[in-house]
Amino acid sequence: MNNTIRENAILVHLATNPRQKLEAGESVDELAGLVRAAGARVVERVFQVRPKVNPKTFIGEGKVEEVRRLAKELDAGLVVFDNNLSPTQLRSLEKGLDARVVDRTQLILDIFAQRARSSEGKLQVELAQLNYLLPRLVGKGKELSRLGGGIGTRGPGEKKLEVDRRCIQDRIARIKREIRNVQKRRAGQRRSRRESLIPLVALVGYTSVGKSTLFNRLAHESTFTSPQLFATLDPVVRRASFPDGLSYFLSDTVGFIKKLPVELVTSFKATLEEVNEADLILHVIDLSAPAADSQKEAVDKILGDIGATDIPSLRVYNKIDRLPEASELLKRNGRPGTEGFYVSAATGDGLPALKERLRSLLFQRLQLFYVRIPRDKTDVLETFPKWTIVLKRRESGDCFEMQVMADPAQMLPFMPYLERGGTPW
Ligand SMILES: Nc1nc2c(ncn2[C@@H]2O[C@H](COP(=O)(O)OP(=O)(O)OP(=O)(O)O)[C@@H](O)[C@H]2O)c(=O)[nH]1
Ligand SMILES: [Mg+2]
Structure with a gap:
């Protein structure tokens, strides 16, 4: 990632309460860290205070124009919003800003997708991405049918989206099944760890x-x-x-x-x-x-x-x-x-x-015990708590000797074989 040319990004934060200036600054600092983690370079930060969110363009229309000019000036192909955008806002902003628009959710999903290593991690991130995409795809479908409007445009567009949507739903179901399997395996591992x-x-x-x-x-x-x-x-x-x-x-x-x-x-x-x-x-x-x-x-x-x-x-x-x-x-x-x-x-x-x-x-619950079990007492050896922590073990003559840390209550049945004050070795 370090060798590639970094894309320039402009950050935008909208505050609906003018008193949240400090939070806005901190939040955008964090967003800048996220943008850098995703591989882009922050070239400008834009703030707007507005009591109400514009349902169509999120920020005010004048501000959209300002950011568009800035993006051109600073050669920024990416505008990142610190807040989350609705599907409609996302689309109007892309059009109005003439740049790629990403909101906080998308950005974090992107980083998670880059970083996931384990098969479960990858599955979880893909699931989150598909769940994010699905409603946006539906929104796009409505928009397309409205835009096209005429015969010939609506059909294929909607049909393709319908197929995409079904594909995604199938994939979601498949991922969920796979995740359940991975989780079962992990639960097993955890159980044996607990017993230990x-x-x-x-x-x-x-x-x-x-x-x-x-x-x-x-x-x-x-x-x-x-x-x-x-x-x-x-x-x-x-x-x-x-x-x-x-x-x-x-x-x-x-x-x-x-x-x-x-x-x-x-x-x-x-x-x-x-x-x-x-x-x-x-x-x-x-x-x-x-x-x-x-x-x-x-x-x-x-x-x-x-x-x-x-x-x-x-x-x-x-x-x-x-x-x-x-x-x-x-x-x-x-x-x-x-x-x-x-x-x-x-x-x-x-x-x-x-x-x-x-x-x-x-x-703190555990105490140190010295254990001596004669070799011929195989029954004792077999029932000896497997969940004690064995620090050392050796064979000496006809005995097995161990130093263990154990919960005193669990050691009661083994009293005859314990030497609590025995000499350490
Ligand atoms: N000066 C200083 N830097 C530290 C210390 N501990 C960690 N860092 C640095 O802080 C940065 C983040 O450290 P990580 O250990 O990756 O942090 P993390 O909590 O695992 O981060 P995530 O996995 O990204 O959530 C790295 O650049 C570390 O070198 C410390 O005690 N002093
Ligand atoms: Mg870490």
Whole structure:
């Protein structure tokens, strides 16, 4: 994408309330990030305050003319609206502006389409795109029949659209079936993970806050990170471990965003199933972002929407290396009364404190046991809880020996074989 010539784009934001100037600025900043992520260059931003949306052209007609002239002057073939446009508005604007017009939904769908990697991710995005297209196709049909009006024009146009529409509906049905199959497979995987007693931690947060960077640090992995928005789309789950051998699953998820298109909410929620299954949520916040507070609220709201509010969560304030008070913030980690952890996923500062907390939160229920089971007690071996976490094992003489972390209640039936205070090896 870096080698190709970038298309010039003009951004347009319409505010119906003059007092929302600050929000408008933030929203357009974010839109600019999205446009860049999609591969275009932002050459101008246009704002209009208008108490009412123009049903036909969305912005005022005078403004349409202004943007058209600007587009010509700046050689911009693309005009991106920060708001969502109706099918009619989209068409009148394309005509009036003499440029390609894209709204926020289309733009996000486009980025998601570029980024989806897994088969499920791709299916979900295609489904969202088709669902977006369908009503627009219908609208176009009406328009065509009205435009053509005469004999000969209406027929073929409508017929072709009818075929397109049916094709799309068939494809939608097929995709939905495929998605159901993929989900069944994933549910199976999740079940076995749950049985394993190994806890799952989900990284969530607004887009570009540094989730993948933190994921790589904690899981010693290298998933794709990028300054662009929505670098991660498909959830990735990896095993991460502490020096003593205790381990947990860590999942990196898609970034959240305000005003997420409805077309994407469903597919987005599906990719967030991991979050709902988590034992602990790490809510990553970019403390250096001017909009950190409202981003945090947006994430809290989405967590509420997907029903994840009951899951224990820990806030992780990231990118403190960009703040002058970084060393002060670091000192707060772990202090009573400090909510959350201050870290820099980039430099690694603050991570030891965070890891220590993770370990105690995840494994507080578990205790260390030394187990000695004679070889001839095969029945005991067979019934020994498979969901204990085995740290070490060895054969010594006629015994199997293990060091395990386990829930004391589950170990009761095995009392005769436990040496709680035994010598470590
Ligand atoms: N200065 C600084 N930059 C960071 C830090 N953590 C991440 N970044 C940068 O922030 C950008 C986004 O990081 P990612 O880890 O891709 O963010 P993400 O939350 O996974 O983003 P999406 O997957 O797009 O939602 C990258 O350019 C990172 O290098 C940090 O602690 N300090
Ligand atoms: Mg990411």
